Amino acid sequence: MFRSLSGKLAAGAVAIFSVIIVIISVFNFIKTKNDVTDIYQGIQAQTLESAYRSIMITMGDEVQEHLRVLARDIVNTDKSNVVQQRIILNSASSLIKYPLMFIVYEDDGKAILQDYNQHGTATFSPNWEDVGGVDLRKRRG
Numbered sequence: 001m002f003r004s005l006s007g008k009l010a011a012g013a014v015a016i017f018s019v020i021i022v023i024i025s026v027f028n029f030i031k032t033k034n035d036v037t038d039i040y041q042g043i044q045a046q047t048l049e050s051a052y053r054s055i056m057i058t059m060g061d062e063v064q065e066h067l068r069v070l071a072r073d074i075v076n077t078d079k080s081n082v083v084q085q086r087i088i089l090n091s092a093s094s095l096i097k098y099p100l101m102f103i104v105y106e107d108d109g110k111a112i113l114q115d116y117n118q119h120g121t122a123t124f125s126p127n128w129e130d131v132g133g134v135d136l137r138k139r140r141g
Contacts, residue, residue, distance in 0.1 A: 066096060074103060082112060086124040089114035102129075104136040111136050 073088045089101040093116040102113040111129040114122070 066092065070101075079105070082128060083124045083126050085112050086114050086122075090117070090122050090124070102136075104139075106137060109135050109137050 070088065070092055074085060077084050077088065085103060089103070089112065092098070093101045093114060097116065099116050100113060101116075102111060104111045111131055113129045113131075
């Protein structure tokens, strides 16, 4: 069969066709692999973003509720009772593990700062904070 011209032409055509099919298959494989990788990375990015948003929304809601409860308790406490206000801040800080809780009054700028103490040995000063002449009512962030 390979001795005749038609046999050689047929074998050559089959070989060329086979090479073309292999080349097309390799290109299709590479394109499909890249498409699948892009889709997979897109799904991962969307999943991560969704999880991040869910956590941020949940945490934001929790923080708002913590602040509402703290505000309610502080409002129900006499402004001149600095020790009681410090106890309220320390209790919230101990439960939630906020590193610093503070109150700044809008009318006069008086401030109470209460640091979180992980050992539970906090002392409650009856004095307002000396913030070095800084008006914390104008503080951002």
